[in-house]
């Protein structure tokens with residue numbers, strides 16, 4: 001029956017999300033979720049009467065956009081809210097890349113980027129990162145849209161802002177700076193989206209706000225780019241409940257910041273412990289660690305041994321990524337179990 005399916009879809013290597021195991025007693029360090037609960041204010045939203053769900057949601061998230069605009073000191077017209085930042089990324093390809101255009105990204109980076117280009121049937125222009133996954137960009141590089149994850153995933157590394165700024169200045173297309181993990185980092189690039197016509201910054205509530213299950217992300221940039229995204233989105237892309245819960249979470253920023261502070265402390269301590277055990281650990285500005293086992297043990301072996309002990313990390317096979325494991329920073333107790341297992 002494949003004759004009914006478009007050639008590009010038949011040939012597509014679909015994005016593989018991290019495993020969501022059914023076992024309950026597993027230590028889950030594979031999808032960079034937040035180990036701590038979201039704001040308690042959300043429980044109040046969930047207790048509201050269900051009657052309002054008869055009605056469609058606000059198609060353009062007025063209230064939520066006002067709160068986000070206030071947070072970032074911009075106009076609500078500069079904010080687009082999506083069903084997770086994944087939706088925002090997909091809309092960028094649809095809005096900013098012609099059929100004859102191209103999508104750029106670093107390698108390794110978030111593995112969804114090439115899949116979005118393949119779905120849209122456009123050329124990809126990957127750029128290999130430098131030694132130790134440092135920033136790299138060839139002279140005269142061009143593409144219609146560049147997905148720049150900063151801090152990068154799966155490497156956990158933050159690129160220096162001066163490099164990002166000068167890349168954006170010289171780039172002829174749109175740069176989407178994907179700041180999914182930026183609340184765990186020491187600096188961000190939001191001011192570039194507010195000052196440059198071709199720059200967008202995407203954020204998500206999935207990581208720092210502990211709301212991966214909610215599916216809310218947003219993007220900020222010039223009114224012209226944001227307006228284009230509104231033209232092509234699904235009519236009701238963010239549910240009524242999602243809008244209300246996101247609002248409660250964003251208005252309780254202190255709760256998020258306390259969780260982030262805890263995770264950063266744990267991260268830095270565990271990174272040092274692992275270095276003491278002979279592991280190579282990239283300098284993380286995220287809620288995960290990019291870890292290379294000591295000589296004599298492959299990353300795949302360590303991944304499988306951890307799995308046997310009911311600790312689930314993420315392993316990306318491949319010539320460069322296959323030497324590393326990506327490990328989410330979770331609670332103190334869970335990380336103690338990890339370090340004990342690795343020891």
Ligand SMILES: Cc1ncc(COP(=O)(O)O)c(C=O)c1O
Nearest residue numbers: 084085086110153180204206217
């Ligand atoms: C770099 C990066 N961008 C975006 C996302 C997706 O976030 P969301 O849950 O908002 O779709 C992820 C999720 O792991 C990510 O690692």
